[in-house]
Amino acid sequence: MNYEFLLKEADHFGVSVYEEPLKGKIQGFYGDNVIWINKLLPSSANKYCILAEELGHYHTSTGDILDQKNIINRKQEARARSWAYERIMPLSKIIEAHEEHIRNKFEFAEYMGVTEEFLEFALKRYKEKYGVTVSYNEKYTICFEPLGVIKWFDKFF
Known part of the structure; x- marks a missing residue:
């Protein structure tokens, strides 16, 4: 977008x-x-x-x-x-950036086409809304502090 x-x-x-x-x-x-x-x-x-x-x-x-x-x-x-x-900048875009191997907030802002300030405020708002982490699609955990994504193994059962 x-x-x-x-x-x-x-x-x-x-x-x-x-x-x-x-x-x-x-x-x-x-x-x-x-x-x-x-x-x-x-x-x-x-x-x-x-x-x-x-x-x-x-x-x-x-x-x-x-x-x-x-x-x-x-x-x-x-x-x-x-x-x-x-x-x-929905949560899905954070996952997408992770999958694209975006390494830092500067690269992430560039990838999203937003300012670094907008990115910082968005992440702060998500942290207020969800807490330090949020589960996404049962396959990922997004961490807002520090910013990162954990991809979980598929369930075996």
């Missing part, structure tokens, strides 16, 4: 996406079925991560959540980010 794929997905849901220079530190913004991505972001990986999060807002948020002092708004922000993590 990549930025272009998410653009098509947004279009499928009737969400328009525009890239324009945005003021201040704003990287992306969602409202009324329109996503604005800061055209000045340094890489396609940045745009990909921001688009995923803004699509997360489309799928999970309601109303104006700009005031992040409000706990309900912060929860909606967290839900949108979680949606993004699970959409573009």
Whole structure:
């Protein structure tokens, strides 16, 4: 999956996406079925991560959540980010990266097409959600600290 794929997905849901220079530190913004991505972001990986999060807002948020002092708004922000993590970096991709012999977090971020910061936040969120390890498809255990995958032998019975 990549930025272009998410653009098509947004279009499928009737969400328009525009890239324009945005003021201040704003990287992306969602409202009324329109996503604005800061055209000045340094890489396609940045745009990909921001688009995923803004699509997360489309799928999970309601109303104006700009005031992040409000706990309900912060929860909606967290839900949108979680949606993004699970959409573009699901647990299956961690297994896939392991099978492709990805050796470190830098290579993993490159393999996924995401920023290292996005990868770190996604792994932190998964650790909050599952704990230090999670079983996957009864064949793997994903460890979040340190990051690694254990592949178990097939069951003999």
